[in-house]
Amino acid sequence: MSTEPLLSWLQMAVETGAMLAFALSGLLEAARKRLDAVGICVVAGLTAFGGGTMRDLLLDRRPFFWAAHPGWLWGLIALTTAAIVFLKFRHFALTERAMQWPDALGLGLFSASGAQFALDQNLPGIVCVLMGVVAATVGGVLRDVVCNEIPTGLRDHRPYAVCAFAGGWVVVLASQAGASHDVALMLAAATASGLRILALVTDYTLPQWTSGAAPDD
Amino acid sequence: MSTEPLLSWLQMAVETGAMLAFALSGLLEAARKRLDAVGICVVAGLTAFGGGTMRDLLLDRRPFFWAAHPGWLWGLIALTTAAIVFLKFRHFALTERAMQWPDALGLGLFSASGAQFALDQNLPGIVCVLMGVVAATVGGVLRDVVCNEIPTGLRDHRPYAVCAFAGGWVVVLASQAGASHDVALMLAAATASGLRILALVTDYTLPQWTSGAAPDD
Amino acid sequence: MSTEPLLSWLQMAVETGAMLAFALSGLLEAARKRLDAVGICVVAGLTAFGGGTMRDLLLDRRPFFWAAHPGWLWGLIALTTAAIVFLKFRHFALTERAMQWPDALGLGLFSASGAQFALDQNLPGIVCVLMGVVAATVGGVLRDVVCNEIPTGLRDHRPYAVCAFAGGWVVVLASQAGASHDVALMLAAATASGLRILALVTDYTLPQWTSGAAPDD
Numbered sequence: 001m002s003t004e005p006l007l008s009w010l011q012m013a014v015e016t017g018a019m020l021a022f023a024l025s026g027l028l029e030a031a032r033k034r035l036d037a038v039g040i041c042v043v044a045g046l047t048a049f050g051g052g053t054m055r056d057l058l059l060d061r062r063p064f065f066w067a068a069h070p071g072w073l074w075g076l077i078a079l080t081t082a083a084i085v086f087l088k089f090r091h092f093a094l095t096e097r098a099m100q101w102p103d104a105l106g107l108g109l110f111s112a113s114g115a116q117f118a119l120d121q122n123l124p125g126i127v128c129v130l131m132g133v134v135a136a137t138v139g140g141v142l143r144d145v146v147c148n149e150i151p152t153g154l155r156d157h158r159p160y161a162v163c164a165f166a167g168g169w170v171v172v173l174a175s176q177a178g179a180s181h182d183v184a185l186m187l188a189a190a191t192a193s194g195l196r197i198l199a200l201v202t203d204y205t206l207p208q209w210t211s212g213a214a215p216d217d
Numbered sequence: 218m219s220t221e222p223l224l225s226w227l228q229m230a231v232e233t234g235a236m237l238a239f240a241l242s243g244l245l246e247a248a249r250k251r252l253d254a255v256g257i258c259v260v261a262g263l264t265a266f267g268g269g270t271m272r273d274l275l276l277d278r279r280p281f282f283w284a285a286h287p288g289w290l291w292g293l294i295a296l297t298t299a300a301i302v303f304l305k306f307r308h309f310a311l312t313e314r315a316m317q318w319p320d321a322l323g324l325g326l327f328s329a330s331g332a333q334f335a336l337d338q339n340l341p342g343i344v345c346v347l348m349g350v351v352a353a354t355v356g357g358v359l360r361d362v363v364c365n366e367i368p369t370g371l372r373d374h375r376p377y378a379v380c381a382f383a384g385g386w387v388v389v390l391a392s393q394a395g396a397s398h399d400v401a402l403m404l405a406a407a408t409a410s411g412l413r414i415l416a417l418v419t420d421y422t423l424p425q426w427t428s429g430a431a432p433d434d
Numbered sequence: 435m436s437t438e439p440l441l442s443w444l445q446m447a448v449e450t451g452a453m454l455a456f457a458l459s460g461l462l463e464a465a466r467k468r469l470d471a472v473g474i475c476v477v478a479g480l481t482a483f484g485g486g487t488m489r490d491l492l493l494d495r496r497p498f499f500w501a502a503h504p505g506w507l508w509g510l511i512a513l514t515t516a517a518i519v520f521l522k523f524r525h526f527a528l529t530e531r532a533m534q535w536p537d538a539l540g541l542g543l544f545s546a547s548g549a550q551f552a553l554d555q556n557l558p559g560i561v562c563v564l565m566g567v568v569a570a571t572v573g574g575v576l577r578d579v580v581c582n583e584i585p586t587g588l589r590d591h592r593p594y595a596v597c598a599f600a601g602g603w604v605v606v607l608a609s610q611a612g613a614s615h616d617v618a619l620m621l622a623a624a625t626a627s628g629l630r631i632l633a634l635v636t637d638y639t640l641p642q643w644t645s646g647a648a649p650d651d
Contacts, residue, residue, distance in 0.1 A: 030588075033584060034589065036588065036591040036640050036642070037640050037641065038587070038588060038593075038594070038596060038640065039584075039587075039588025039589050042588055042595070053492075057491065057492075058270075058274075060277075060279055060494075062494055063557065063561075066561070067558065067561045070558040070560045070561055073560045073561070073564065074560060123280065123284055124284065124287040125287075126287045126291060127280075127284045127287055141363070145362060145363060145579060146579060146584070146585065146588070147584060148365065148582065148583065148584045149365065150250060150252070150363070150364060151256070151363065153255070153256075154247075154253065154255060154256025154260070154363070155250070155251065155253055157253040159255075161255045161259070162255060206253050206255065207254065208253070208254075274491065275487075275491075275498070277494075277496055340497065340501055341501065342504075343504045343507045343508060344497075344500070344501045344504055347507065362579060362580060365582065366582065367467060367469070367580070367582045368473070368580065370473075371464075371469045371470065371476055371477070371580070372467070372469045372470055372473050373470065378472045379472060423470050423471050424471065424518075425470070425471075
């Protein structure tokens with residue numbers, strides 16, 4: 001197919017940007033919590049690779065993507081070293097805001113490819129969607145658990161997992177409708193990323209638990 | 218065997234009740250911690266499916282039970298939605314007390330079947346028992362870790378893992394004594410659930426660390 | 435080889451000492467947090483077996499080492515029981531200091547053998563090293579996560595994972611240089627343990643994040 005080189009170049013660019021966004025979000029939280037250099041590197045790595053690793057564990061895919069492409073591990077070490085040397089604390093908030101956009105692209109990419117990997121194993125639709133959600137969200141959950149916080153993604157009332165959920169269904173339904181692999185992936189990634197960007201731009205929040213009084217019974 | 222349809226009907230009823238009890242305990246803790254809708258669904262799911270998933274990961278059983286029976290995932294989404302719409306905060310304590318009984322049945326079922334799965338792989342007795350304990354307890358541990366609490370089951374001095382431990386040994390010993398699969402499972406589940414119910418009724422607590430002064434050295 | 439019986443006897447002694455040191459560090463933290471008897475046993479077990487189990491999960495090695503050698507599980511139960519009966523709180527600080535030395539030996543043993551297992555699967559060098567680090571450190575991370583603390587190893591500015599990292603590279607480079615299995619393992623374990631002991635003796639700390647003002651933006 002003539003679109004393949006462009007596609008794979010695009011995918012690599014998005015993947016690199018997404019990994020960078022994930023790793024930086026872990027790095028910033030670890031630095032805020034005053035972890036040491038090892039802790040910063042570990043939390044950055046957990047955030048960047050945790051979701052994909054959990055997806056591969058659950059789907060029994062070996063070698064893991066970071067074992068097949070060890071360049072990611074070297075990149076992580078280089079990023080952490082550079083951040084400790086060059087990044088100032090006063091740039092943290094700015095960095096975090098700038099990272100929202102590659103992070104949204106990563107959300108699309110990981111939810112689409114996670115669902116596709118499960119679909120390749122002929123798993124049921126809802127399970128494929130769940131794998132996309134796992135790949136997109138588990139890194140952030142592990143980051144917050146290790147930093148001793150309730151995971152942001154489970155309490156900030158912002159749609160994140162929900163966008164991954166929608167993207168996963170696009171993969172499943174497009175495949176059932178006979179779309180090619182690449183088309184299904186692109187539609188799904190665009191849906192998940194688009195919804196996330198829309199939510200960021202419009203400052204949308206999820207509906208809240210409305211029933212009854214305070215929860216301290 | 219003529220008892221099979223009854224048994225499998227019974228097992229399904231107990232399993233559904235247990236899953237409901239596990240999911241509701243996660244849902245209530247997540248709501249108390251003021252997680253958002255996604256967080257409530259995730260924590261409910263971790264509590265309900267975490268133990269079985271960890272058991273399947275350790276025993277290398279694929280597809281996971283929720284991948285083989287995706288109805289559980291749909292049920293979880295329906296339960297969370299219904300709870301957010303209908304359940305009032307003032308019903309939480311009541312719900313939690315009512316759930317102790319199906320939870321005790323689930324404890325028996327999961328510890329017995331977890332040990333049996335390991336026995337089918339010819340693993341040593343103590344490892345089979347451990348798998349039963351993992352299946353029965355890991356969900357609650359993950360619920361509390363994600364909600365940023367020390368797991369209740371590790372500090373409330375109530376026998377829970379201990380009942381699963383006893384149930385696991387019943388599977389192992391009954392199998393060695395030549396009991397049929399079904400008989401071993403039923404004896405074990407009855408032992409674990411019975412011990413748990415006895416502990417609930419008699420308000421029994423585990424013996425405590427008695428040695429010496431305060432632990433703040 | 436004539437050195438084999440001595441080697442395997444030495445390895446067993448070091449392994450037992452290391453497991454004891456790991457289990458005791460979990461046991462002490464659990465007791466300090468006032469967990470119950472079950473919690474103390476679980477946290478001691480997570481600390482002792484968590485790293486090796488994660489390594490085996492990631493490398494897809496079954497049965498796990500504690501399933502192949504169930505004596506470890508019995509030993510853990512015996513240790514926990516003995517500690518609850520005999521260990522006084524006032525001995526905690528002393529026990530912890532005494533355990534630093536077998537712990538340093540365990541660090542060397544686990545990082546070397548973890549890297550070697552990965553090398554046997556022909557994984558890239560950096561991945562082998564990572565497996566050594568995982569085997570040596572994940573137990574302590576799980577201990578602290580379950581006890582609701584930010585993992586000590588990620589914030590105490592003491593080299594631990596860094597020593598495992600160095601030991602892992604010794605395995606990889608010695609194997610590439612044509613060293614025998616045993617020699618590579620011994621050199622690596624001696625490097626990692628030696629660096630750790632050196633750091634303990636000299637009270638060395640890792641370089642810190644130096645850039646800019648306070649991290650509370």
